[in-house]
Amino acid sequence: MNILLTGATGQLGQCLMARANRLGHKVTALSRSDCDLSQPSMLADIFSRVKPDLVINAAAYTAVDKAETEAEIAFAVNAEAVFQLAMLCQKYECPLIHVSTDYVFDGLATSPYQPDDKTGPTSVYGTSKLAGEQAVCRHTSAYLIIRTSWVFSEYGQNFVKTMHRLMTSRDQLSVVSDQLGRPTYAGDLADFILHAVARIEAGSCPWGTYHFSNATTLSWYQFALMIKDALVKAGCSIDTSVSPITTADYPTPARRPAFSVLDCQSTEQAFDYPMPLLAPALATVCKLLNDY
Numbered sequence: 001m002n003i004l005l006t007g008a009t010g011q012l013g014q015c016l017m018a019r020a021n022r023l024g025h026k027v028t029a030l031s032r033s034d035c036d037l038s039q040p041s042m043l044a045d046i047f048s049r050v051k052p053d054l055v056i057n058a059a060a061y062t063a064v065d066k067a068e069t070e071a072e073i074a075f076a077v078n079a080e081a082v083f084q085l086a087m088l089c090q091k092y093e094c095p096l097i098h099v100s101t102d103y104v105f106d107g108l109a110t111s112p113y114q115p116d117d118k119t120g121p122t123s124v125y126g127t128s129k130l131a132g133e134q135a136v137c138r139h140t141s142a143y144l145i146i147r148t149s150w151v152f153s154e155y156g157q158n159f160v161k162t163m164h165r166l167m168t169s170r171d172q173l174s175v176v177s178d179q180l181g182r183p184t185y186a187g188d189l190a191d192f193i194l195h196a197v198a199r200i201e202a203g204s205c206p207w208g209t210y211h212f213s214n215a216t217t218l219s220w221y222q223f224a225l226m227i228k229d230a231l232v233k234a235g236c237s238i239d240t241s242v243s244p245i246t247t248a249d250y251p252t253p254a255r256r257p258a259f260s261v262l263d264c265q266s267t268e269q270a271f272d273y274p275m276p277l278l279a280p281a282l283a284t285v286c287k288l289l290n291d292y
């Protein structure tokens, strides 16, 4: 397939590019220097040149705290650029796979969020991502919105890499224990997206909004302990003690959802695709981090 991929330098973008190339897709991968999505007027030229069979939007303004003071840029990238992508996809009759976030929910639920549960973002980032989702739903007919959460990988900035850096340089760490969620390895998400691409090619894609994450629910504190264990197994010399703290002990500019657990059952059923286990993905990333 002739795929136009945005966000090529991001965690998900890099995982997607490697895998899509291996599967023989032709990928036009856009980085910020190819097209700055805060000024998305270039997209029309790119579409007329590339004539994609499919667009995967892995780009996003993801600086959750900074977005509180840079709302204009967050909305330009996460909402306006997505609107432009959706309009162009409709014009070129090209399906759109758009990646979104657990932050579209308010985090006050007590059971995992279903894709059609009421949204209610509490941050600028979450609100801008929800506006992007709405643009996709309103302006395209052949779309997949895939919400994910707590993304980590060997690339970019993420919690696992932060824990690796801190655990190899500090004796003691405190990590928030009253926020629950489901980590997602960007490589597993990329594999799933390419499974969905195969369904699109086969003409059997169940269009709509879905959730995807690895199959474990835990707190950031529990995740930190799991990372420590995986790093030690990967050969890192770590003797850091990790203690639990509350969200109130670690204030951030953007409010974090206390309960950010995505229910992925409809994804498993519609795509016949079980959510991958967290431990093997974490072991892979920790091994790579130790080998660097």
Ligand SMILES: NC(=O)c1ccc[n+]([C@@H]2O[C@H](COP(=O)([O-])OP(=O)(O)OC[C@H]3O[C@@H](n4cnc5c(N)ncnc54)[C@H](OP(=O)(O)O)[C@@H]3O)[C@@H](O)[C@H]2O)c1
Binding pocket: 006, 007, 008, 009, 010, 011, 012, 013, 031, 032, 033, 035, 036, 037, 038, 057, 058, 059, 060, 061, 062, 077, 099, 100, 101, 102, 129, 147, 148, 149, 150, 151, 152, 156, 157, 186
């Ligand atoms: N990271 C998470 O924990 C998380 C959680 C839930 C959902 N998600 C969603 O998952 C998707 C992938 O996230 P990720 O973790 O791969 O994000 P990431 O590593 O931060 O990558 C974001 C990508 O977007 C690009 N980008 C940002 N602003 C841009 C602009 N103005 N013009 C062009 N490109 C721009 C970045 O380019 P540069 O490299 O030049 O900055 C980068 O390639 C996003 O939709 C995100 O909202 C992420």
